[in-house]
Amino acid sequence: MEPIVQLKEIVKKFPGVLANDHVSLDLYPGECHALVGENGAGKSTLMKILYGAYTADGGQILIDGKVHSYNVQGARDLGIGMVYQNFMQVPELSILENVILGDPPKKGIAIDYKQAKEKVSVLLRRFGLKADPDQPLKYLSVGERQKVEIIKVLFFGARILILDEPTAVLTPQESEELFRIIDDLKADGDAIVFISHKLREVVRVGDRITVMRNGRVVQEGWMRGDANETDIARAMIGKRDVDLIQNENRGTDVEPILEVRNLWYFDELGIAKLKDLSLKVNKGEILGVGGVEGNGQTELINTLIGLLKQSHGEIIIDGEDVSRASVSKRRAAGIGFISEDRMTVGLVLNGTIEDNVISGNEYNKAFSNGVVLNKDSISAYCEDLIDRYSIFGMTKGKEVGQLSGGNMQKIVLAREIERGPKVLIAAQPTRGLDIGATNFVREKLLEEKEKGTAVILVSADLEELMSLSDRMVIFYEGQIQGEVTDIAHTTEEEIGLLMGGAGSER
Amino acid sequence: MMDWISLLELGVRHAAPILLIAMGCLLAQKVSIFNLALEGFTLFSCFFAVVGAFVFKNVWMGVLCGVLAGVLTAVIYSVFILQLQVNPVICALSINTLVTGLTRYLLKPIFNTSGRFVMPSELALPTIHIGFLDSIPVVSVLNNKSVLVYLSLLLPFILYYVLFHTEFGLNMRITGLNEEAALAAGVNTKKVKYTALLLNGALCGLAGAELALSVYMFNVGMTNGRGFTALAAVTLAGAHPLVALGTCMLFGVSESLSIQLSTSGYSAYLLGAIPYAMALTAALLPRIIRLVSNNMKKKSAERQAIELHSN
Amino acid sequence: MKDKTSNLIRNLINSSNSIVAVLIAFLIGGFMVLLVGESPINAYSAILKGAFGSPTAIRNTVRFAIQVMLMAYSFSVCNRCGYFNISQEAQLYTSALAMVFVSFWTEGLPGPLRLVLMILAAAAAGALTCLIPAVAKFKLGVNEVVVGVMLNYLTKFICQHLIAFSPIAAKRTSSIVSIEIPEHIPVPVITVGAVLIVIAYAFILRSTIPGHRLTVTGKNKQFAQASGIDATKVLLMAAVTGGVLSALCCMGEILGYFHMIYNEFAAGMGTDGMTAAFIGNNTPIGMMFGSLLLGALKSGSVLLSVLTEVPTELIDCVQGLIMFFATIKFFNAAQIDLKRRRVVE
Numbered sequence A: 001m002e003p004i005v006q007l008k009e010i011v012k013k014f015p016g017v018l019a020n021d022h023v024s025l026d027l028y029p030g031e032c033h034a035l036v037g038e039n040g041a042g043k044s045t046l047m048k049i050l051y052g053a054y055t056a057d058g059g060q061i062l063i064d065g066k067v068h069s070y071n072v073q074g075a076r077d078l079g080i081g082m083v084y085q086n087f088m089q090v091p092e093l094s095i096l097e098n099v100i101l102g103d104p105p106k107k108g109i110a111i112d113y114k115q116a117k118e119k120v121s122v123l124l125r126r127f128g129l130k131a132d133p134d135q136p137l138k139y140l141s142v143g144e145r146q147k148v149e150i151i152k153v154l155f156f157g158a159r160i161l162i163l164d165e166p167t168a169v170l171t172p173q174e175s176e177e178l179f180r181i182i183d184d185l186k187a188d189g190d191a192i193v194f195i196s197h198k199l200r201e202v203v204r205v206g207d208r209i210t211v212m213r214n215g216r217v218v219q220e221g222w223m224r225g226d227a228n229e230t231d232i233a234r235a236m237i238g239k240r241d242v243d244l245i246q247n248e249n250r251g252t253d254v255e256p257i258l259e260v261r262n263l264w265y266f267d268e269l270g271i272a273k274l275k276d277l278s279l280k281v282n283k284g285e286i287l288g289v290g291g292v293e294g295n296g297q298t299e300l301i302n303t304l305i306g307l308l309k310q311s312h313g314e315i316i317i318d319g320e321d322v323s324r325a326s327v328s329k330r331r332a333a334g335i336g337f338i339s340e341d342r343m344t345v346g347l348v349l350n351g352t353i354e355d356n357v358i359s360g361n362e363y364n365k366a367f368s369n370g371v372v373l374n375k376d377s378i379s380a381y382c383e384d385l386i387d388r389y390s391i392f393g394m395t396k397g398k399e400v401g402q403l404s405g406g407n408m409q410k411i412v413l414a415r416e417i418e419r420g421p422k423v424l425i426a427a428q429p430t431r432g433l434d435i436g437a438t439n440f441v442r443e444k445l446l447e448e449k450e451k452g453t454a455v456i457l458v459s460a461d462l463e464e465l466m467s468l469s470d471r472m473v474i475f476y477e478g479q480i481q482g483e484v485t486d487i488a489h490t491t492e493e494e495i496g497l498l499m500g501g502a503g504s505e506r
Numbered sequence B: 001m002m003d004w005i006s007l008l009e010l011g012v013r014h015a016a017p018i019l020l021i022a023m024g025c026l027l028a029q030k031v032s033i034f035n036l037a038l039e040g041f042t043l044f045s046c047f048f049a050v051v052g053a054f055v056f057k058n059v060w061m062g063v064l065c066g067v068l069a070g071v072l073t074a075v076i077y078s079v080f081i082l083q084l085q086v087n088p089v090i091c092a093l094s095i096n097t098l099v100t101g102l103t104r105y106l107l108k109p110i111f112n113t114s115g116r117f118v119m120p121s122e123l124a125l126p127t128i129h130i131g132f133l134d135s136i137p138v139v140s141v142l143n144n145k146s147v148l149v150y151l152s153l154l155l156p157f158i159l160y161y162v163l164f165h166t167e168f169g170l171n172m173r174i175t176g177l178n179e180e181a182a183l184a185a186g187v188n189t190k191k192v193k194y195t196a197l198l199l200n201g202a203l204c205g206l207a208g209a210e211l212a213l214s215v216y217m218f219n220v221g222m223t224n225g226r227g228f229t230a231l232a233a234v235t236l237a238g239a240h241p242l243v244a245l246g247t248c249m250l251f252g253v254s255e256s257l258s259i260q261l262s263t264s265g266y267s268a269y270l271l272g273a274i275p276y277a278m279a280l281t282a283a284l285l286p287r288i289i290r291l292v293s294n295n296m297k298k299k300s301a302e303r304q305a306i307e308l309h310s311n
Numbered sequence C: 001m002k003d004k005t006s007n008l009i010r011n012l013i014n015s016s017n018s019i020v021a022v023l024i025a026f027l028i029g030g031f032m033v034l035l036v037g038e039s040p041i042n043a044y045s046a047i048l049k050g051a052f053g054s055p056t057a058i059r060n061t062v063r064f065a066i067q068v069m070l071m072a073y074s075f076s077v078c079n080r081c082g083y084f085n086i087s088q089e090a091q092l093y094t095s096a097l098a099m100v101f102v103s104f105w106t107e108g109l110p111g112p113l114r115l116v117l118m119i120l121a122a123a124a125a126g127a128l129t130c131l132i133p134a135v136a137k138f139k140l141g142v143n144e145v146v147v148g149v150m151l152n153y154l155t156k157f158i159c160q161h162l163i164a165f166s167p168i169a170a171k172r173t174s175s176i177v178s179i180e181i182p183e184h185i186p187v188p189v190i191t192v193g194a195v196l197i198v199i200a201y202a203f204i205l206r207s208t209i210p211g212h213r214l215t216v217t218g219k220n221k222q223f224a225q226a227s228g229i230d231a232t233k234v235l236l237m238a239a240v241t242g243g244v245l246s247a248l249c250c251m252g253e254i255l256g257y258f259h260m261i262y263n264e265f266a267a268g269m270g271t272d273g274m275t276a277a278f279i280g281n282n283t284p285i286g287m288m289f290g291s292l293l294l295g296a297l298k299s300g301s302v303l304l305s306v307l308t309e310v311p312t313e314l315i316d317c318v319q320g321l322i323m324f325f326a327t328i329k330f331f332n333a334a335q336i337d338l339k340r341r342r343v344v345e
Helices: A043-050 A072-077 A095-101 A113-126 A140-153 A170-189 A199-205 A229-237 A297-305 A326-334 A342-346 A352-356 A373-387 A405-417 A435-451 A460-469 A492-499 B005-029 B038-056 B059-083 B088-111 B131-135 B147-165 B169-178 B181-183 B189-213 B227-235 B241-263 B269-310 C003-036 C040-052 C056-078 C087-104 C111-140 C144-164 C189-205 C209-219 C221-226 C231-258 C269-279 C283-309 C315-326 C334-345
Strands: A006-012 A017-027 A034-035 A059-064 A066-067 A080-083 A161-164 A192-198 A210-214 A216-223 A258-267 A272-282 A285-289 A311-318 A335-338 A421-427 A454-458 A471-476 A477-486 B116-118 B217-219
Touching: A017 A034, A017 A059, A017 A216, A017 A272, A017 C283, A034 A043, A034 A199, A034 A229, A034 A258, A043 A161, A043 A192, A043 B005, A059 B169, A066 A492, A072 A080, A080 A140, A080 C189, A095 A113, A095 A140, A095 A272, A095 B169, A095 B241, A113 A140, A140 A161, A170 A192, A170 A199, A199 A229, A199 A492, A216 C221, A229 A492, A258 A297, A258 B169, A258 B269, A272 A297, A272 A311, A272 A454, A272 A477, A272 B169, A272 B269, A285 A435, A285 A460, A285 A492, A297 A326, A297 A335, A297 A421, A297 A454, A326 A335, A326 C231, A335 A405, A342 A421, A342 C221, A352 A373, A373 A405, A373 A477, A405 A435, A421 A435, A421 B116, A435 A454, A435 A460, A454 A460, A460 A492, A471 C056, A477 A492, B005 B147, B005 B169, B005 B189, B005 B227, B005 B241, B038 B059, B038 B088, B038 B189, B059 B088, B059 B189, B059 C189, B088 B116, B088 B169, B088 C269, B088 C315, B116 C221, B131 B241, B147 B169, B147 B189, B147 B241, B169 B189, B181 B189, B181 C111, B189 B227, B217 C111, B227 B241, B227 B269, B227 C144, B241 B269, B269 C111, B269 C144, C003 C269, C003 C283, C003 C315, C040 C056, C040 C283, C056 C087, C056 C111, C056 C189, C056 C231, C087 C111, C087 C144, C087 C231, C087 C269, C111 C144, C111 C231, C189 C209, C189 C231, C209 C221, C221 C231, C269 C315, C283 C315
Parallel strands: A034 A192, A034 A210, A080 A161, A161 A192, A285 A454, A285 A471, A335 A421, A421 A454
Antiparallel strands: A006 A017, A006 A059, A059 A066, A210 A216, A258 A272, A258 A311, A471 A477, B116 B217
């Protein structure tokens, strides 16, 4: 059979990142091709190139055997449709208007609403939606809105459908329904790309499975049955073969410093991101929080430090209930925070090291007299930090945004650790860093453990979690899917299963 | 007692330029550009409508020049904000300041006068007499108006049709509400925004022409805040063209009422404040109500979900 | 050492944007002068003479410069944290009304007490007026510009009504003004006061905790929040400061010069402040220069029509042009920085 789409050696660069590094991919009519990989592996970028939303810096796109280059409108004319990761919808407008946007049927200069309505009604019925096309979209449930996204693509006659993490917002039942729709579409001869990092689903729908990591295809076109969830997890995560610092002194006291009880958090769409979550972190312990990204880890961090208000539940630091306390009160109670997003949350890039270090700590006696800043003392303090944390390239008056990623992260570490936290929350602390900086961060985290700090390490890097944690919990859909206490005798594959929502507690 | 018929008649005439500006403003608002330069667009058009009519000795050339001046300012504005990414508010305010100064200044080199320039009355915008209207009570106030006034009354309906029944209208609405969604559907949103802004300029041009040519003169600052009144009318109308027809009419009548009041020694100022007070309420009140009700709804939904889980 | 020079260069690049904008504006202004058959040199020297040629001229320049500067600071303190303070004229109207009403109601109280009450009332009125759009923006998500513009017109009409038809209306005159208030502040006190405010503003911004928090919140709100700074509180405090600065400007004008409320006295004052803020790139010193420039233009315009045939509106045009061009980044310090780095690499 001839492939309907051939992507050949696609290259896409973003400032500082090689998002797609000579990626090739084939799609066949009547098949569902699952594209798997961690966040940032380059799946969405590749698909936006196929949909014409991005232009590739290199490579070719062949549709029906012919080379094409096009924008979004051109892609739609070729029969390519994409369902984005987040809804591309206007909730205030009617279902009909949302669906026909881009290619409305016309009668003269006017939109032929009658014809459009008939066509949309047929599609709605086919997807089991009882809604009236003229009804505003906002009254539909999240699952129904996801269906409308697919209807949008079918409405203009797409035969190549890209579904970018379509199940991220769906319940298991809704997902199952979606898979039946995918089967239907395949029967009609449509080609489907299904992007996900939920392994169970990938095995369920993928006739062909391709795994991407760091902008490259690491596993090309497994056929259905060639790979199980474990194989996919292994390919997704990969192995690092360099010497990184390990936690040599596992095991801890049982003296909880941080306690979380029955935590609930709902996002703006009303979806529960944390479901009745409880956990404890002990003194001198590194608790590794694993799981595929987007399963509640970010929400846990943000509710802990006070950036999000939990809907229900308690947070207790060293006996002190901080459930309703502000960010600054929680910091005073002993929370330290290394953000996963150091470019926007962790640092103020267009500020100096002084700005970064003293913010939120201005009332410290070393920094001010309560009103006026003591600039000399602050400078001296920062000089000392630059020295002790070996922050290279930092000179007076320079903005921290001009430093390398590793040196930026050292400033974050310096600022948080020097405050002497009781609980240190480290989110993706080594992401994007080179080996040297990674080891520096690891060393500092282990030092904190030795000092008796309770450390929460949230990371997408399984190797990192397994080499640093004393104990691990794996998140799945806002709940703890499993806890791992004996890390030395657990394999990555077993954890991979927990991450995919399968497996049980060890 | 006041004469209601003449009040209404005057109201229609006052409403016409506000309506034209408001329809332009509405187009910009639909693509989510909050245009504060309406005053500048219109004042520039007033001036060049008079220049055109005077130089070519033809009132229609005046209208054309007015429209061109409106489009020209709109081109400058849109290039600055869409291409050079200048803050739209600052850009709009500087256009307003510049146009105010420029139109005052240019009176000297062009007409060798200052403050105002009055043309011969032959260059007034002609009014149209529709015989049968006279016989209908109240509706007769619509008679003897210039073609631009009739156009302004028709425009809300045209715009309604364009916005809700054509592809361009749909593209415009979605561009304004969620630009990413429009881009994802292959809509060239930049083109949509340019078109909306240039139409906005042209409509302000017509408003300027109507303002200046109906009285065949240019007067410094003759727009007198109408751009902002139009903005208030559109805000109050929730950017719906037919509702905006109503709010513009309301403001037109209130303007003529305030003129009648001030000649009889009453305070007309509070009447002038009404459009802005109403627009302010319209902008704030629904948000406050929605904020409170959404909060309550969300809380109760969450409580239900939690209870369901624990059972 | 090397970084210190590059910092200096960056500041120079930033200010050169404004200098280029001003030069272009004057150049175009020059052509406009030619249009009325006058010599640009004559016109500009007339302005210069009008601004600095005599003690009276200098006094006027200083007066206008102070007025513009306080408005510029009021705009800038809000702009630093992303709040577009467009309701400045409303702040002027409400604080003026507050002063005159307090003066009217407290007749019989000792003079100094009345003055203090008036000042407090004006500051409170300015702050509250500035807070309305700020709360709308930060709490309700309503565009602060919509609210600000509507407030400007609303307060303008209310002020007109009150000075025409209320106890504070001056009934004897034909023009629309309020009653005259007996309280005065001598002009030298106002001048010294303004200088003190400038110094205090620069000091607070650079060397105190609130100033630091404002700067950091303005640069990166998410970072500030995660660091334990209550960003919303900082933003609302900035709005209060902006309102008080507008009120101070109003106090200077009314207590020092007008002693009553003139019809539409605030018209254009907000735009002046905004222009100066943009010329000065939001830095305290830069804004001082910007205000001085606009103040000189204002007071210089008097002689323009006396000494030449050029209409005084030239000043408005030049100011509009400055504002227009000051928004364009002719030179982008960040980009130039990047280029330099690339060359080094």
